[in-house]
Amino acid sequence: MTQSDSLTYDVVVIGAGPVGENVADRTRAAGLSTAIVESELVGGECSYWACMPSKALLRPVIARADARRLPGLARSVQEPLDAASVLSRRDEFTSHWKDDGQVQWVEGIGADLYRGQGRLAGARTVEVTGPDGTRRTLTARHAVAVCTGSAAALPPLPGLAEARPWTSREATSAKSAPGRLLVVGGGVVAVEMATAWQALGSRVTMLVRGDGGLLARMEPFAGELVAEALTEAGVDIRTGVSVESVTRENGTVVAVTDAGDRLEADEILFATGREPRTADIGLETVGLEPGSWLEVDDSLRVTGHDWLYAVGDVNHRALLTHQGKYQARIAGAAIAARASGVPILESDPWGAHAATADHDAVPQVVFTDPEAASVGPTLAEAERAGHRVRAVDVPIAVAGSSLYGDGYKGRARMVVDLEDEIVRGVTFVGPGVGELIHSATVAVAGRVPVSRLWHAVPSYPTISEVWLRLLEAYRDN
Template structure:
């Protein structure tokens, strides 16, 4: 490729993570020529630095804890986790940070790939600076789709560069277990990485500005996670923050907290939120402000750009920062782009159903801590903030027969929120070992607006944890 080469496609996608890949797959399947631009690895954040490697670190930790407490198993499990073997397993799960198989998949669906940093260069144009230093200009006949996701948002600590802190990327890709790990944050990244690295042998200290962990989940679920972390040896400091950090001559990180106390760690993980990757995207060339989120309508068309040609899909639009939700959006956006390219209306006919709703009403999420938390829809705090009347039904999952088969001393809890007038479920939260597989049934119940009277006829298998559904309905009936 040479400087100023211009190549025309129906669709240009910026970002080859799971979201960009799904958009490209849908538009290509609809017969639209499609090119995808990627500055790093095809497969994106989820495949190499987030979902896949984090779960590869967490599953051995959770399995080890379950096994050591099970009769007939715990007695033969000797010694700590083999950290080196776990890290090798993590490396295999991320293909040693090589994207050959992902590139092969793009080739198989006939999506072109241009490696390099892509920037908007006016309406329907993208300029790509390749690793070789060339510039490739891409022109889109129908759509440009931004799928650049997010990066770690760092707090304003003085001298941060010299501290060399971990972000989520370093936390999931480190090749050695730190002796002491300090974590600033109380959200999903902070709690999952505290769970994983403590199990692998690090002494973990978590510092949270908040008064509790996981501020967006039900209190009881967050309390169970905090209890487990404390039992595992994690130190928790709430209602404070780090005011100063310095990497000393000993290469350790010396931290000062807002209450004046001091900590020393070998590594510092900053898990303080996410920011959109739009600062160097050329947004100014189409009248947008660099560095901000990209608001969209329910077709994932950017609302502040005329002409229905610019789309923002996945985390970058700030609707629901979850991989599975981004892939959901990608499927819809791909269908919308195809419909518009074929001159079809989005309001009637074949494509009328393709507007996003699931990223606003029934968003499922699993936090892979110990214990797991699986939730979808409203929490009690959400309902109170919205002024919605709900009936709250709780049940001890450990009282379900199937729970004892899963773990003899099972501790967990389930909660559903029910609309008292319509008698449909508005939200569900499960906390306990193995509850991740319960969330899809709750998602279907909420999305389908299935009346609780009808749910009586969805019979859970015995003896499984899913029997908690029956117990929740019985508890609601007997109120």
């Protein structure tokens, strides 16, 4: 093991996923020298094991479902999906798990990349242990940004480790469809992977703890409509079921439930939550708890540390790539402003240095068939927060939806704040609604009055006409 000289930068970023890349991009654009450290592939979870491969798997599934709703196409798409072609296209989107292109991008913005495990070693100091054991010490003049993301959390079940369960990583990178797949969980990863692998030839059984159903963090009707469609597609959904133990016997996974049922499968996916990737990054050297989520202010600065930032999943504000990239832009602007001595207006909630959208304007799309998309709080969440609100519900039954596909089935909810008459939250469920959610995000983030939305005329004939139905229902009831 060798020791190199210490190197000094204005900013050191730990983690080169989309969040870390965007922090580095913004600080470099501001003229700050920046180092970025990555222990795995440059591009991170989203590029290789999450957003990109999962959506590459799901897109043919959704396209086929849409085609089957159209006379003239329906009879042409009755054959099973060509799983080999779908997986091959997935591999193209992950660059075959090689990060050459991402490395070139980092070099192109002028940041220095260090491969290896980055650990804090005191204030403003990061020690990097390279793959060959070489150690480098990077010192930051202004800021260190922790952008290490999150990892799948596995429950402490007897036999689980030896059973080699799938997490989201294995589910998005598998080389073939298992004959039988158990999916434990009912959240986004669970429903998306159940959708994909059922369509690619697996016989999928979902085990959902409790009676809350699927997509419990969205409006109740979202999970209900997705569950109905999954069941129609052949997925066996069992709610109120907990897994007590998992073993692998002669290649077969055996899961035993709390009811004593013994379920066999070729693979088992646990999609039961996430945990921060902060256990081995030296948090203890700066007085923080290893393995913990990091509390931050709206400029993404860690509480009690004027030089340390935590951006993306690690701060547990919104575990979504697009929100992490949004936070990265905010953090980069805040770091640059503080480095140049420019005062940050803490009182401006919508200024360039405040991640205000994390609180009440977080959008999300679930790429199932039907899609589920939402932004802002649900009705229940808004009521728990003390807002006087009213929910407006309408079926998505407009000219645009009927043209989109025969038998179109969807639903929309708008949560209106009765004090200010602004839209606090919106949920759409139905084919193609993922492309509607940005309009709702603009309304929620911009606190657009309902009276003003009357003058935002939806084009005819599009599914966006559902906005008119929502506004009419609010006015007339």
